[in-house]
Amino acid sequence: MEFKDTQAIYIQIADYINEQILLGKWLPEERIPSVRELAVSLEVNPNTVMRTCELLQQQDIIFNKRGIGYFIQPDAVKKIMQAKKDAFISNELPQFFQNLYLLEMALDDLKPYYDQFRKNKLNGHEN
Numbered sequence: 756m757e758f759k760d761t762q763a764i765y766i767q768i769a770d771y772i773n774e775q776i777l778l779g780k781w782l783p784e785e786r787i788p789s790v791r792e793l794a795v796s797l798e799v800n801p802n803t804v805m806r807t808c809e810l811l812q813q814q815d816i817i818f819n820k821r822g823i824g825y826f827i828q829p830d831a832v833k834k835i836m837q838a839k840k841d842a843f844i845s846n847e848l849p850q851f852f853q854n855l856y857l858l859e860m861a862l863d864d865l866k867p868y869y870d871q872f873r874k875n876k877l878n879g880h881e882n
Contacts, residue, residue: 756797764799765806771797772811773835776827783829787817790825814838 756771758764775781787793790808794801808825811817816834817825828834855862 765803765810768793768797768799768804768807769810772807773816773839776816776831777835781827783827783831786824786826 756767758767772781772787775787776783781787788796790801790804793799793804793807797804808817808819811825812819814834815828816831817827819825854860
């Protein structure tokens with residue numbers, strides 16, 4: 756995993772875990788890889804992964820079964836999607852709208868591009 760300098764590593768790892776859940780690679784109520792396994796695969800300190808797990812527990816995305824490991828909450832997908840929507844609306848959408856305004860574009864101008872993007876995703880093509 757390539758880490759960016761603009762955001763704390765433990766938060767980027769949380770985003771990675773959330774993405775695995777949203778993609779259906781890690782399913783609700785299933786055990787996620789151990790702290791040690793994640794640390795090795797992501798090439799980070801186990802304490803960093805532990806900090807990620809603490810954050811995701813606070814967000815009620817995962818829960819700990821003592822002595823067994825961390826598991827995904829049954830409603831994790833719904834919570835992750837809502838948090839991502841809220842972040843998108845408050846952090847990215849204002850700049851997006853600013854660009855549309857400056858370029859004198861309407862949302863309708865973007866529909867063909869979005870439709871093509873969705874079509875590619877549904878057909879399994881990466882962009």
